[in-house]
Amino acid sequence: MESLTPQLSDLTTNIDTLTTALQPLLSQPLTASTSKQPLLDKAKTYILTVYALESLLFTALRLSGTDAKTHPIFAELQRVKGYFGKITAAEEMGAGGGTVRARVDREAAGRFVKAGLAGNERYDRERREREARERAGAKRKLEAMGTHTRFEEGVAKKSKATEGESVVGGGSGGFCA
Structure with missing residues (x-):
């Protein structure tokens, strides 16, 4: 049992540090935290939140002895990872500015009009x-x-x-x- 004591102490310290870091987000609704963010940052916040929650569920399933890789939560984690790729692509299109600018095809707009x-x-x-x-x-x-x-x-x-x-x-x- 003595070999687990330092690891449990580290875990407790890490949980306390995480709780302190997450306090600004946990003290108010997520929409209040993201309401003033640009669209791309808002998407990142929501995707990271979903990923964190699903990772916790995945970990809980594994700790309970369930084969988590065959559970639907694993497919959901893969889907959320796909959104990370889409956000990265959107950031690259935005040329580092964090925003994606739409380009107007003037000829097409003229045809529509x-x-x-x-x-x-x-x-x-x-x-x-x-x-x-x-x-x-x-x-x-x-x-x-x-x-x-x-x-x-x-x-x-x-x-x-x-x-x-x-x-x-x-x-x-x-x-x-």
């Missing part, structure tokens, strides 16, 4: 008028430049081909973007 406005007669009419003015302006500029005949023929063929495209189908309707 156009699709959302399709069927709006006033918008469709204004868009057709604007595109017609832009085509006419581009044609005037081209004629004013006095370009080479071969180039004009290619442009004429291209503009006739694009005039046949549907506006909803995504055709640019001429020279403008």
